[in-house]
Amino acid sequence: MRVLQIMAGAERGGAEKFFDRLVSALAQRGLDQHVVCRSFPNRLNHLKNHHVPYTIASFHQLLDFRTRRLIQKRIRLYEPDIVLTWMSRASHLCPAGDFTFVARLGGYYDLKYYKKADYLIGNTPDIQKYFIRQGWPEDKTAYLPNFVDHPCPGQPQDRSVYATPEKAPLLLSMGRFHDDKAFDILIPALAHLPGVYLWLAGEGERERRLRYLAHEYSVNDRVRFIKWQKNVSALYKSADVYVCPSRVEPLGNVVIEAWAHEIPVVAAASDGPKGLIQDQENGLLVPLNNVEALARAIKKVLGSSPLRKKLVEQGLSTYLKDYTEEKACQHYLSFFEQITPKRRCS
Structure with a gap:
């Protein structure tokens, strides 16, 4: 053939x-x-x-x-x-x-x-x-x-490279800096999460606007803008929660990648994540464009070891079964x- x-x-x-x-x-x-x-x-x-x-x-x-x-x-x-x-x-x-x-x-x-x-x-x-x-x-x-690829061997990303305290709760989100990805919702949500850091990996036409938002909400000292990475495994391995805030996301490969890397996922209920995630089982779903709901869900995951364990186990199981x-x-x-x-x- x-x-x-x-x-x-x-x-x-x-x-x-x-x-x-x-x-x-x-x-x-x-x-x-x-x-x-x-x-x-x-x-x-x-x-x-x-x-x-x-x-x-x-x-x-x-x-x-x-x-x-x-x-x-x-x-x-x-x-x-x-x-x-x-x-x-x-x-x-x-x-x-x-x-x-x-x-x-x-x-x-x-x-x-x-x-x-x-x-x-x-x-x-x-x-x-x-x-x-x-x-x-x-x-x-x-x-x-x-x-998605199996996680690459190797160590987590050294947090000091991105001026992030070793013990600080760390969120990861990745994608093109475009309105569809709703990073303009995630950055304001960080203002409701004192002491939590965010690694935002990607590039795009909205980067200047997102940097402005980080200053506007006084979280610029906790947001790190990271360029596209060929090997993202090290970033996943360093993070505590993966966040997919997209308002338009037909699939959401990043959700599957997070499952494969065994970190819990919080996502807005756009078409793709809504089809992948069973809420409260292998991830948490929140309404689209809702800063407060996103912040509450992230806080819930960070504050509960049993919930994190459950989301990680069920997410990995879903990955191994289907993806x-x-x-x-x-x-x-x-x-x-x-x-x-x-x-x-x-």
């Missing part, structure tokens, strides 16, 4: 990180793959290290005729059984042909860009239900879960075997 994967995404992001993990994991299991992607050095080195051949494309815009021709040529030369596209631009630029065309979506996107696809993959059950509500045939959809590399790869390979000879009827 030959699978051509077309990734039109950015250098960083949740879908992009999962793409990198999936391609290398499938390569380790012997799947014949070729990748079409942008020329980001880290991604190209990752593909080289896992002996996955690639073709570089620009993906400048939807009417990128050069990229369209390049994809057509690669399909002609590689003769894939399956083409798996990532992002609407890749799906729009991919032609129909003598292969099974699969589009993978990690959110509730307009399906007009995916009309040529034979199948749609959603990475949550609710996204799969969205496809069906939009009129896509149920038997041409699939829910295939993400997985390991082995489980996810089994799902993908089984799905590929099932769909290779099929097409969606028009």
Whole structure:
């Protein structure tokens, strides 16, 4: 079986990180793959290290005729059984042909860009239900879960590097500094948590605004802005609670990563975390955009050793049951075997 994967995404992001993990994991299991992607050095080195051949494309815009021709040529030369596209631009630029065309979506996107696809993959059950509500045939959809890497070996991040007291309660939150991530809710919540520190890892257009908020709420002495990290295990291992305050979060890979690293999770009840977390069992859920509720939940976890123990144990159990590399790869390979000879009827 030959699978051509077309990734039109950015250098960083949740879908992009999962793409990198999936391609290398499938390569380790012997799947014949070729990748079409942008020329980001880290991604190209990752593909080289896992002996996955690639073709570089620009993906400048939807009417990128050069990229369209390049994809057509690669399909002609590689003769894939399956083409798996990532992002609407890749799906729009991919032609129909003598292969099974699969589009993978990690959110509730307009399906007009995916009309040529034979199948749609959603990475949550609710996204799969969205496809069906939009009129896509149920038997041409699939829910295939993400997985996260096992925690990397090594020690926790030395707190002194980020001027954080060794015994201070420490929160961790990560993501692009964008309104969807609701760090503008988490920072004010810290004002209700005296003595608690926050490591905020990421980059983005809202960083200046978030730094201003930290000053405005007089918590700037307890907030540490940390740049994107390639290896986040050390950060997880240093933290006492992972907080996902997102107001828009279709999945929430960070929740699964926190479970794998055995730290308790507090999350706002956006679509992804709400689908992952059983409240009071493997995490705590709070209403969206609610500073006080978020602070109360964090305080509850920090103040109760039995609750922390329960959330950690149940979170790890959920990860091992549903979100390991082995489980996810089994799902993908089984799905590929099932769909290779099929097409969606028009």
